[in-house]
Amino acid sequence: MSLKQQLSEDMKGALRAKESARLSALRLLLAAVRQKEIDERIELDDAGFVGVVEKLIKQRKDAVAQYLAAHRQDLADKEQDEIGVLGAYMPQPFTEEELAALIGSALAETGAASAKDMGKVMAWLKPRLAGRADMGAVSARIKSALA
Template sequence: MFDKIKSEMVKAMKEQDKFRLSVIRMIKASIDMMRIDKKIEITDEVVIDVLAKELKTREESKLEFSKAGRTDLVENLDKEIAIIKEYLPEPLSEEEVDKIITEALKETEASSIKDMGKVMRLVTPLVKGRCDMKEVSNKIKAKLS
């Protein structure tokens, strides 16, 4: 996945697509920064984590800018979000998330909120980067209480 990002960066340079190039460079820089900070190898999982974090940041900024009436910045963020989403895996539907949670609850035999950690450990690798983890956590809490 990281190789794809690097090749897309070269492609954007050749096409002189400055906006796309700047977004891809930002993604690459974030990935490199995580690699250096945490002293880890770059895997698809690391790339997905970084992309999800960058996407979340942009969506939060978009919300703030729209509240402030800054439509110019909102439009730029929409373009950035679209580019970032190109590299993320296909998002899961509500039904798929519910199915994964239900299966995890059965597998862990979770019965109370105390078992939430077990369920989250099982669910997280399956849904990370493909849906909002806060939403997943809330759904698990609702099913356990």
């Protein structure tokens, strides 16, 4: 079952269970997916769907930080709940060992020797890590490996 089909089934389940907060987050995701499909005139596959979910989660995390800075715990909690609902559509993240092995093979394959080669390494890693690792943390690990 594709992620879009799973979303549709989850929405039906949330409607039947009268879970209004979960249903709201699922509708938000469906709207974002449809908007992306209309804007680009394509039918999103699972990889494109995960990209939309990543973007929405990042937006929610930014909003949580802003709400906490403004001392609005109630709104921050609502955003955290939405992150939890959206996170169910993300693939399983890499373990530390898998990530270290992938970074090691990226450094070997690209022949990276200094920080100038950072772009080559990130370009090699990005499609392999899509949705399964925080690219900011990966970037920091590569910088320390190249230093």
